[in-house]
Amino acid sequence: MYLRPAQRLLMGLALVAAAAAAVYAWRGPAVIGEAEQAATALWRKASAPPPPSAEEQQRSQARRAAPEGGTGPARAAAAPRKCQLGGQTIYTDAPCPAGSQEQIVPENLSVIPR
Numbered sequence: 475m476y477l478r479p480a481q482r483l484l485m486g487l488a489l490v491a492a493a494a495a496a497v498y499a500w501r502g503p504a505v506i507g508e509a510e511q512a513a514t515a516l517w518r519k520a521s522a523p524p525p526p527s528a529e530e531q532q533r534s535q536a537r538r539a540a541p542e543g544g545t546g547p548a549r550a551a552a553a554p555r556k557c558q559l560g561g562q563t564i565y566t567d568a569p570c571p572a573g574s575q576e577q578i579v580p581e582n583l584s585v586i587p588r
Contacts, residue, residue, distance in 0.1 A: 502516050 477485070498505075526534070556563060556577040557570035565583075570576045 554583060555578075 553567070554566070555566050555570055556579045557566060557574040558564075558577055559571060559574035563577075564571070564574070
């Protein structure tokens with residue numbers, strides 16, 4: 475039996491399509507899930523901002539090391555104080571106001587700078 479070249483080509487394409495369908499039926503969902511995860515990771519990497527250059531890192535470190543006022547010496551963080559004044563509790567980093575009693579400051583007190 476003689477097959478024409480066009481028939482051979484069509485039979486070859488049919489075999490390739492059948493093989494692809496079998497592979498998809500066997501591993502399709504897992505392969506698609508892996509492809510989605512890889513695409514998501516690539517998208518996150520592509521859309522993330524670039525890391526700072528060495529020059530930008532040096533400028534940032536210099537800004538953090540510089541005092542807020544600019545040229546003056548850096549102000550040291552004062553110890554927080556707890557003051558009782560007329561049944562009211564006041565937390566401050568300055569000395570307690572006149573007429574108030576200084577209390578012991580709890581160890582777990584956290585201070586947020588302004």
